[in-house]
Amino acid sequence: MTATAAQTRPRKRSGNGTARPADADEIGLDALVGHAGYAVRRFQIWIFQDFIRTLGDVDIRPTQYSVLTVIGANPGLSQMAVAKRLGIERARLVHLLDSLEQRKYVKRVKSRADRRSHALHLTSQGETALAKFKRLAAEHERHVEDRIGKENREQLLRILAGFT
Amino acid sequence: MTATAAQTRPRKRSGNGTARPADADEIGLDALVGHAGYAVRRFQIWIFQDFIRTLGDVDIRPTQYSVLTVIGANPGLSQMAVAKRLGIERARLVHLLDSLEQRKYVKRVKSRADRRSHALHLTSQGETALAKFKRLAAEHERHVEDRIGKENREQLLRILAGFT
DNA sequence: TATTGTTATACTCTATAACTATA
DNA sequence: TATAGTTATAGAGTATAACAATA
Structure with missing residues (x-):
């Protein structure tokens, strides 16, 4: 393995419970240093x-932003299609859409082709709002x-x- | 912005609710393509x-693995020190340690230097187990x-x- | 007064299962 | 039978607040 062997031996601290306080930044990560998942997770957070x-x-979280963006770019999608595309559980998407619909950003239109499904659209309010969200997201991207x-x-x- | 402008215009699908079923892989991500956070999140999942x-x-999840690894490499750490180093809430670490202690991988030793805190150590069973977890984690890393x-x-x- | 570990609450997210209405 | 949307539940994870013991 890549960076595992480097610092596997515990640095002497104490054998019993009488150690000195532990300065947070001198604590070794050992095998975690070599794990992409660890770094990726910390970065993602x-x-x-x-x-x-x-x-x-504007009180918009990453998942809400991704849902609005995909609906905006692909009006008429079903909930299943959005869920699959974004890797969201369809049960979870229901609640996300409930909230976005309450806030008047999204509307569910009954599909006549398949009466089980809903075609998703942004409201005009949603279109305007999304444009603003995109500007803010671009600002985040600059960070x-x-x-x-x-x-x-x-x-x-x-x-x-x-x-993706 | 980088990849935002590329495909901002909605691809015609339908204005009402009579769209065709929506083939999952032809759905555009629009602005999400240019967002590092989106790709990072999907990759992290x-x-x-x-x-x-x-x-x-062996029924070990990423967070449990990170806690065991840090304790193994830095025996005697307090809960606060581990929590800070890994970016875990101290309240959450309590439950993680409860579970790892029940499984006999970790022991909390009362510190005499500061009687509020616990010095964390692996049990010998924990040491053996961690060695195995590290081999499996290395296998994951190869994936x-x-x-x-x-x-x-x-x-x-x-x-x-x-x-990190 | 401040900190450590703990308990508790709330909200997000993931993973299921089951129900309904349609297909 | 199977699928779309929905409801419900359980567990992980995050974010807080409050409390007891101790510093």
Whole structure:
């Protein structure tokens, strides 16, 4: 393995319960250093927090933004189609849409082709709002760029393009 | 913005509710394509699912693994120190440790230096188990490599090194 | 007064199962 | 029979607040 062997031996701290306080930044991560999942998770948490903060005034979270964006770009989609495309459980999407519909951003239109399903559309209010959300999301994206660098951000998008 | 303008115009599907069924793979992501957070989130879900599956037989999840690894490498740490280092809420760590203590992987030792705090240690059973978990985690890491490529994985670790 | 561990609550998210109305 | 949307439940995870013991 890559970075596992580096610091596997525990740094002497104490054998019983009489250790010194433990300075937070000198604690080794050991095998975690070599795990992509660990870094990715920490980064994902940071990035979501920044997104939520940046779109705090409009009270839109990443999942809500992704749903609005996909509906905006593909009007008439069914709930199943949106759920599948974004990897959201259809049961969960129901609640997300309930909230977005209450806020008048989205409407469910009964499909006549298949009366089981709903065709999803943005309201005109939703269109206007989404345009604003996109501007704020772009601002958030600049924070990401500031944090990891322009080149690294683009590299990251290339590496992970297969997961979208 | 980078990849936002590319496909902003909705692809005609239907104005009312009479659309054709919507083929899941031809649905455009629009602005999401340019968002690092979206790709990172999808990737993080994939990677956690693979981790959980690969360590399914031993029933260890990513967070549990990270806690065991840090305690193993830094015996005697307090709960606060572990929580801070891994970015876990101290309230949540209580439950994680309850479970790991029940399974005899971890023990809380009362600290005499500061009688409010517990010094955390692996049991000998915990040490043995962790060694096995690390082998399985390394196997998981190879799945990541198979999926995105050796170079890309290393590039990713470099880019995100600042978030660990 | 402040901190450590704990308990409790609320909300997000994931994973299921079951129900209804349609197909 | 199967599918779309819905409802419900359980567990993980995050975010808080409050409390007891201790510093």
